[in-house]
Amino acid sequence: MEFDLDFMLDDDHKLFHRNVREFCQTELAPGYLERAKKHEFDMETYKKLADFGLLGFMLPEEYGGQGDAMDFVAMGLAVEEVGRADFSIGYALLTCVNALQIVNNYAPDHIRESFLPQYINGDVLIGMALTEASGGTDLAGMTTTAIKDGDYYILNGEKSSNSFVDAPYHIIYAKTDPDAGYRGISAFWVPMPDESDPTVSRSVFSDIGCKPIKRGAISFKNHRVPAENLIHKEGAAFKMGVKGEDSARPLCALQCLGCAQAALDDAIAYSKQRTTFGNPIASYQGISYPIAEAATHIAACRMLCYQALWKADRNIPYTMEAAMVKWWGPSLAFNTIKQCLLTHGHFGYSDEYSLAQRMVDVMGLEIGGGTEHLNKLLVAQHIIGKEARGR
Amino acid sequence: MSNILVFSENRELLCEMLGKACELASDNQGVVASGWDSDEEYAKFGADKSYIFDKLSESGRVEDVVPCLKEIVSREDASIILIGATKRGKEIAARIAAAKDAVCITDCKEIGREGSTVEVQRMVYGGMALKVEKIERFPLVVTVLPRMFAKKELQKDIRSEAMSIPTDSKINLIERKTSCIQVVDVEAADRVVVVGRGFEKKEDLSMAQELADVIGGVLACTRPIAEDYRWMPEGVYVGLTGKSSKGKLNISLGASGQIHYVAGIVDANVTVAIDANEQAPIWNATDYGIVGDLYSILPELIAEIKKNKI
Amino acid sequence: MLKIAVCFKYVLDEVDIKVDVATRTLKKERVAMKISDYDRNAIEEGVLRACEAGGTVTAISAGSETIRKGFKDALSRGADNGVFICDDTLADASAAESARVLAKAIEKGAYDLIIFGEGSSDMFCQQVGPRVAELLGYPVISYVNKLSVKDEYIKAERKLEDGIEIVSCKLPAVVTVSSDINTLRIPGMKQILAAKKKPLEELCLSDIDISREEILSYKTDSKEIATVMDRKKILYSGSDAVTNLVNCLMSQGVI
Numbered sequence: 001m002e003f004d005l006d007f008m009l010d011d012d013h014k015l016f017h018r019n020v021r022e023f024c025q026t027e028l029a030p031g032y033l034e035r036a037k038k039h040e041f042d043m044e045t046y047k048k049l050a051d052f053g054l055l056g057f058m059l060p061e062e063y064g065g066q067g068d069a070m071d072f073v074a075m076g077l078a079v080e081e082v083g084r085a086d087f088s089i090g091y092a093l094l095t096c097v098n099a100l101q102i103v104n105n106y107a108p109d110h111i112r113e114s115f116l117p118q119y120i121n122g123d124v125l126i127g128m129a130l131t132e133a134s135g136g137t138d139l140a141g142m143t144t145t146a147i148k149d150g151d152y153y154i155l156n157g158e159k160s161s162n163s164f165v166d167a168p169y170h171i172i173y174a175k176t177d178p179d180a181g182y183r184g185i186s187a188f189w190v191p192m193p194d195e196s197d198p199t200v201s202r203s204v205f206s207d208i209g210c211k212p213i214k215r216g217a218i219s220f221k222n223h224r225v226p227a228e229n230l231i232h233k234e235g236a237a238f239k240m241g242v243k244g245e246d247s248a249r250p251l252c253a254l255q256c257l258g259c260a261q262a263a264l265d266d267a268i269a270y271s272k273q274r275t276t277f278g279n280p281i282a283s284y285q286g287i288s289y290p291i292a293e294a295a296t297h298i299a300a301c302r303m304l305c306y307q308a309l310w311k312a313d314r315n316i317p318y319t320m321e322a323a324m325v326k327w328w329g330p331s332l333a334f335n336t337i338k339q340c341l342l343t344h345g346h347f348g349y350s351d352e353y354s355l356a357q358r359m360v361d362v363m364g365l366e367i368g369g370g371t372e373h374l375n376k377l378l379v380a381q382h383i384i385g386k387e388a389r390g391r
Numbered sequence: 392m393s394n395i396l397v398f399s400e401n402r403e404l405l406c407e408m409l410g411k412a413c414e415l416a417s418d419n420q421g422v423v424a425s426g427w428d429s430d431e432e433y434a435k436f437g438a439d440k441s442y443i444f445d446k447l448s449e450s451g452r453v454e455d456v457v458p459c460l461k462e463i464v465s466r467e468d469a470s471i472i473l474i475g476a477t478k479r480g481k482e483i484a485a486r487i488a489a490a491k492d493a494v495c496i497t498d499c500k501e502i503g504r505e506g507s508t509v510e511v512q513r514m515v516y517g518g519m520a521l522k523v524e525k526i527e528r529f530p531l532v533v534t535v536l537p538r539m540f541a542k543k544e545l546q547k548d549i550r551s552e553a554m555s556i557p558t559d560s561k562i563n564l565i566e567r568k569t570s571c572i573q574v575v576d577v578e579a580a581d582r583v584v585v586v587g588r589g590f591e592k593k594e595d596l597s598m599a600q601e602l603a604d605v606i607g608g609v610l611a612c613t614r615p616i617a618e619d620y621r622w623m624p625e626g627v628y629v630g631l632t633g634k635s636s637k638g639k640l641n642i643s644l645g646a647s648g649q650i651h652y653v654a655g656i657v658d659a660n661v662t663v664a665i666d667a668n669e670q671a672p673i674w675n676a677t678d679y680g681i682v683g684d685l686y687s688i689l690p691e692l693i694a695e696i697k698k699n700k701i
Numbered sequence: 702m703l704k705i706a707v708c709f710k711y712v713l714d715e716v717d718i719k720v721d722v723a724t725r726t727l728k729k730e731r732v733a734m735k736i737s738d739y740d741r742n743a744i745e746e747g748v749l750r751a752c753e754a755g756g757t758v759t760a761i762s763a764g765s766e767t768i769r770k771g772f773k774d775a776l777s778r779g780a781d782n783g784v785f786i787c788d789d790t791l792a793d794a795s796a797a798e799s800a801r802v803l804a805k806a807i808e809k810g811a812y813d814l815i816i817f818g819e820g821s822s823d824m825f826c827q828q829v830g831p832r833v834a835e836l837l838g839y840p841v842i843s844y845v846n847k848l849s850v851k852d853e854y855i856k857a858e859r860k861l862e863d864g865i866e867i868v869s870c871k872l873p874a875v876v877t878v879s880s881d882i883n884t885l886r887i888p889g890m891k892q893i894l895a896a897k898k899k900p901l902e903e904l905c906l907s908d909i910d911i912s913r914e915e916i917l918s919y920k921t922d923s924k925e926i927a928t929v930m931d932r933k934k935i936l937y938s939g940s941d942a943v944t945n946l947v948n949c950l951m952s953q954g955v956i
Contacts, residue, residue: 012893015774018733023887053889069891269670273682273936347938352684452866478861482843485796485831494797494919497826515824515925516715520727524923561840562870565856569864582956606956618881625860632825640955650715653930661955662932663946678933679949681942691943696956699947 006310009073017077023052028085033354036088036361039204041125041164041212046092050122054078057096059104063116072247072309079251080302083258087361088212090255091163092125094369097251098244099128099171102187106232106240111189115169125167129159129218130241136161137374139173139238140182144220146174151227153188155220161368165202165216168192172218172225173241176234187237189229199223209360245370247312249322250305252369253329256362257302260333260340263358264294267340274345287343294336301329323370323378330365331372337362393529394421394467397438398460398483399475400453401537402428408473408535409437410543415471415504422547423467425460425554434549436542440467445555450564453479455556457486463554464491469530471509473502476534488532495532496524502533518631518654538578574626575609581638582608583659585629586622587652588615589645589666589685593622598689599644605696611636613646629655645685648673665689703756703850706812707747707780708803708833709740711762711771712823720927727927734767736774738880739818745883746848747816748779754850757781759810763802765792776896777888783901784810786909790916796824797919800832805909808837813872814855819844819879830877841875842868846882 009017027048035042049055057075059065070078075093083090100119103112103126118124135141144157155174162170170190177184193200200223204216232240268291271282281287308321341348341355348355366372380388395412399405405426412422424430424438433441442463444456464472464487474484476498488495500521501512508525511533515522577583584603586596596610603610610627617628629636631651637658644665646652653676656662664673664680665688674680681688717732736744747758760780762768765787772783786802794802807815817830827843834841847858856869857876906913937945950956 011770011773012890012897015777015893016890018735019887019889019893052887053891066889066891069894070889074890265670273669273674273934274938352687452868478844478859481827482831482841485828486835486841488797488828489800489832489835492797494795494921495826495828495832497828514928516713516718516727517822517825518928519715519718519720520925520927522923522925524921526921528919528921561874562842562868564866564868566867567864568867618879626862640950654928657928657930661950661953663950674934674936676930676932678935679946680934680936681946682936682938683942688943692947695943695947699951 013074013077016074017081020052020078020081023048024081024085027052028082028089032086033357035086035212036209036354036357037211039206039211039214041088041214043122045086046089046125047122049082049089049092050120054082054093055096055122056120057093057100059096059100059116059120063113064120065116072312073306076251076254076306076309080254080258080261083255084262085258087255087259087358088210090258091210091213094248094251094255095126095128095164097247098241099126101244102128102171102231102240103189106187106236107189108228108231111229124169125164127162127164127167127170127218129162129170130173131161132158133160133217137371139185142173142175142185143178144172144174145178146172146176146186146188146225148176148227149224152224153227153230155188155190155223155225158217158219160217161205161215162218163213163215163368165204165214165218166192170218171231172220173237180235182238183235185237186234187231187240188225189231190223190225207364209357209362210364215364246319246322247309248369249326249375250308250312252365253301253325254305256330256333256365257298257305259358259362260294260298260336263337263340263355264291264298266355267291267343270344281343290339290343294339297332298336301325301332305329320379320382323375323382326370327372327375327379330362333362334359334366393470394423394440395471395473396423396425396460396464396467396469397473398425398456399477399480400427401475401477401480402426402432404475404477404535404537406432406436406542407538407540408475409433410545411502411535411540412471412473413437413543413545415502415509417504420470421467423463423469425463430549430551434547435544437545437547438549439547440550440552442552442554445553447556448558451556451558452560452562452564454483454562455558455560457483458557459554460487461490464530472530472532474532474534476536481534484532484534491530491532493530493532494526494528495534496526497534498536499533500536500539502535514631514654517650518657519650570624572624572626574624575611577609577611577627577629577634577636580609580636582606582640582642583611583629583636583638584608584642584644585611585613585636585646585652585656586616586644587613587646587666588620589647590616593620595686596622598693602642602644602689602693602696605693605700606640606642608640608642613649613652631655643673643677644689646673647671648676665692703751703754703814704810704812705747705751705756705758705814705816706761706807706810707740707744707758707775707816708761708807708829709744709771709775709818710737710799710821710823711735711764711768711774712737712821715822720929722927722929725927725929727925734771736771736778737818737821737823739820739822739878741778741818741885742880742882743816743818743878744775744778744780745885746878747814749883750814750848750850751781756813759784759812761803761806762786763788763791763794763799763806765789767792772901773893773896774888776899776901777892778886779892780899782899784904785901786904786906788906788913788916790906790913794916795919795921796826796828796832798916800829800836801915802906802909802911803829804833804836805911806904807833809904809909813853814850815839815873815875817875817877819877827877830875834875837873837875839873839875840870841877842870843877844879845876846879848876848878848882
């Protein structure tokens with residue numbers, strides 16, 4: 001297997017890394033636990049991401065965006081630090097690489113001009129609804145339809161497990177051609193009407209983690225969307241989303257690894273202070289070995305994430321690496337955090353410590369953004385070939 | 392003949408430095424005081440000579456004295472110049488040092504002389520280390536912190552001269568707003584409770600005040616609480632550039648333990664801390680502590696102490 | 702057009718410095734460097750004032766080759782160009798040496814307003830600004846936490862032990878600033894990349910008529926002794942934590 005080797009961050013990225021860590025620790029980390037317990041996205045804290053320029057990732061400078069100043073490696077550094085400080089806010093950064101890229105690259109100009117500056121400024125959230133109750137991985141099996149009627153499309157169906165469900169705008173994936181599999185899926189720009197409108201209803205799930213992102217369902221009953229809100233063209237939705245999916249995967253993994261690192265740092269500090277039988281517990285290998293193992297795995301996974309992003313920046317295919325870290329990273333993070341909780345003994349079990357919260361938060365990304373199964377299948381297909389294609 | 396010059400706009404500090412100046416003076420060196428107080432006061436604490444400045448006018452500033460001090464340094468051929476380390480004093484010291492192409496040591500903790508070498512000690516890296524310097528280049532300017540040296544009654548016969556201060560400063564005084572807030576004397580307190588950024592709002596400090604009251608102590612804070620948040624006056628912040636907590640007990644609440652703060656509690660007999668962050672550096676500076684939410688621990692602590700006091 | 706110079710010091714980041722308890726020395730290997738804390742506020746203040754009054758900001762520093770990277774950071778914070786006085790005798794330069802060198806460089810540039818942090822985060826001598834002012838014959842206003850520039854005058858508020866002093870003076874002038882003068886904006890990638898394109902002038906000692914011997918004559922014989930904390934570090938936990946703590950303190954006679 002060939003591999004690419006370039007381990008150093010250049011000076012610009014090093015400085016950015018220091019700055020983004022400082023930003024996250026001073027502006028985002030304080031109050032994480034309190035915010036994590038509420039089904040409410042703190043827009044004030046979120047807006048600080050805008051002040052630092054993170055929401056403008058790969059978006060036009062004319063709208064206040066970063067242009068090409070930030071590459072994927074820089075975004076990786078940012079997402080990792082944000083995940084370390086406040087996990088749920090990290091989701092907002094993932095939106096930059098999927099929903100926002102679709103809007104920027106494919107949406108009609110009138111939508112780009114009005115929405116992008118608002119988004120970059122941190123004034124508004126956006127959701128992207130692909131998944132349905134009947135299937136997330138099986139996207140081609142979606143049943144929400146968008147049937148053309150004159151100057152409108154009529155949406156019917158229910159999207160489920162969508163983040164930021166009460167955002168004012170959503171990109172809705174629906175079938176314009178119900179019989180055409182994934183080639184029949186189109187994407188629509190759908191501003192949400194107010195609550196009194198009977199054609200759209202939204203509900204928020206009561207989740208065990210990532211509560212602030214308000215995962216939920218949106219149901220459409222003959223909801224009319226102007227035809228000009230079709231993004232790009234009919235049947236193009238699946239292909240538009242693929243590029244964003246690839247880059248989102250290492251970012252999801254880094255978000256989880258950042259969170260795990262925070263837990264690991266807590267466990268390390270605790271193991272030095274807590275004494276039993278006259279010794280710090282760090283002196284017992286039952287405590288230090290799991291820490292060493294977790295640190296090893298995190299270091300390895302982190303490197304693979306950055307390699308994937310480094311390739312993304314150079315237009316070198318990285319789908320396999322992205323899939324590798326997407327199934328590996330969140331699961332590794334979960335197990336690490338669980339181990340850190342156990343290191344803390346019975347204190348770790350308290351909800352006044354952030355460990356349990358971090359654990360349920362990262363678990364969400366073992367499911368969302370592409371499940372472990374889907375990603376392992378992708379890796380298998382890359383390595384084994386078409387024989388590994390799922391039945 | 393080279394003499395030792397001592398200056399401060401703060402009388403107490405000037406008198407503290409006079410004793411040290413006498414110690415540093417070799418047999419043929421005199422100690423010269425310059426300030427706004429009485430020459431009797433200076434004589435009492437060891438000055439052989441003094442320059443008494445005219446009272447500053449309404450629009451006059453302490454810093455206007457710089458040309459006078461330069462003149463005195465020349466006249467007295469001052470080899471060592473001790474200046475009180477107030478903010479004004481430090482600006483003045485730096486300017487004199489530059490004018491005389493001298494080395495200047497700021498906020499010294501100790502000065503000693505061995506032959507023609509002067510050894511000075513001061514804290515560096517925010518209190519992480521003590522820097523000991525041996526200097527053989529004169530004149531030497533040193534700024535001295537309040538209460539670093541004790542006054543010594545060394546009654547001398549004194550010669551005095553009045554000096555007027557030039558009024559042609561390029562800096563115009565527009566207004567002076569003196570703070571009338573009476574602040575507690577943290578350095579004299581036996582028990583000190585220090586609040587840090589772990590507190591979410593100003594109103595919550597009342598809980599900490601209650602703790603201070605119940606243990607018979609005073610309430611102080613870390614620098615950010617005074618300087619950035621302005622929840623408490625500057626005169627009560629504990630740290631390298633602030634007050635020292637050096638009594639029997641210091642309790643830190645929600646202070647993460649940055650080195651600047653920790654430098655202010657090194658001399659406290661027993662240190663206690665409550666903070667939510669188990670990775671915080673405060674634990675290295677703590678004798679007894681609890682990791683946890685101060686909002687739930689503090690009321691419990693107050694109640695427990697009250698219970699025991701009955 | 703207001704010409705502002707901001708002098709900064711690139712120092713070891715003290716959070717990375719470890720103490721060798723046995724030898725009581727500071728371990729400074731592999732310690733990252735940063736722009737001294739108050740100097741960051743000084744740069745920010747220069748940028749804010751230049752923006753408001755219309756002007757330019759030059760970031761100036763003196764040191765050995767190790768401080769070169771500091772200019773990327775300074776320029777990313779909004780300075781328009783940099784001036785680097787580079788010589789290996791200037792490594793760990795004292796306030797006296799730095800002031801001599803900076804004063805000469807500032808004189809060359811004919812700046813209207815020169816801003817310093819009140820002191821550096823490593824040594825905190827709080828001298829360089831006033832020393833430079835004295836060498837240049839400019840007025841100096843120290844410990845400023847509010848500054849405004851109008852026409853050829855500055856108005857400043859100084860925070861002193863006994864209260865606030867509000868002063869003004871005509872430019873050119875030197876100002877030293879406290880950390881509460883402004884809130885720092887942290888530069889993102891865009892600003893970091895833009896820094897590369899900004900001009901950096903390099904000067905050596907002979908360009909400013911100072912000899913190496915002069916610099917060396919200020920050096921003193923010094924050593925650093927690490928302060929070692931000898932605290933008990935006993936942490937109480939669990940539901941009895943508070944009770945145990947209070948009992949302990951009472952048994953020690955401190956409450």
